[in-house]
Amino acid sequence: MANDGNGCDHREWVLSALDEYEGRLTRYVRRILGDEEAARDAVQHAFLRLCDQSQTELNGRLAPWLYTVCRNKALDSLRLNGRHESLDGSQTHEIAGREPDPALAAEREDLGSWLRELVEALPTKLREVIDLWLDGFSYTEGAEITNRTPSHVRVVVHRAMTKLREHPRTRELLRDESSTEQCSQPSTM
Template sequence: MSTLDQHESELVRYAQRFVGDLHAARDVVQHAFLRLCDQDPKELRGREAAWLYRVCRNRALDWLRQSGRLQSFDESDELQLTGEQSSSPESDPAVLAERGELSDVLRSLVDRLPLLYREPLQLWSQGWSYREIAEVVERTEGNVRVLVHRAVKALREHPQVSSWQAAGVRG
């Protein structure tokens, strides 16, 4: 299986989370694979995935800067999620779980996290190690652990998630 076959679909999803547009995400991934062609295979041996993710990340950030849509990447960004809890049946955790919307709501909450926290959390949830994530996002492994922890904590403290936990709903 080629590197393209192995990683293309995951990279497109990863890039789309950054740029919010499928066509732009495909362009970002195409850029990464073109850059891969210029690399010495001996230098990347065993690190192709992390290298591709880092190139995709950097290209996506460039795209966001150029389009004026880059949100602050600073840790001082507010990590609280906004969302009012309504008393309608639509916000009842049992109804959400029965309708299979629980994962959609959680995905929406993750999308509201600042990029600084969202990116490591998404890679971590895909099974990446802290070391691998650190290589992609160009931070220390310890910092990645802190960012993932803060992201999970922010999700747990969201009023809607808190109500699910109180009601015993599992995601």
């Protein structure tokens, strides 16, 4: 057992981490695995490991640590199921097949809900970095979690954002919003 200091303090620390991160982590892993039960398993694995983890060693890096452990666990189970590809580089070509339904696209009247739709359709690799950023992680932390370099994360986030921005429906909605809100600034697109 690597826990230092008082066992009671340590327990409180783990329990408060549980309160704070269980939901976020479950959602995060569920989005990788697409399966609630498997996600819960990975999260449980992470928290049980946290029980053996020294608080001082983590030194304020609790959230990235938890995400990293969860992600690795999730990747392990993907590998065991022979679905390892879903987080590797081969994703670019998948997006064509996972375009959001055009009928659905037309229904999304506001930019926000359309973007959420579109994020769901992003390849896992791109979606993941957006998720992490929305979860409040900096590029550096995101790099640590996804085992990349920060500059690579920077590029991947950029690709993801560019994909969102350049989708025809996004362009339409952006144009709509700018024409209703700022008539003085017509779009140049």
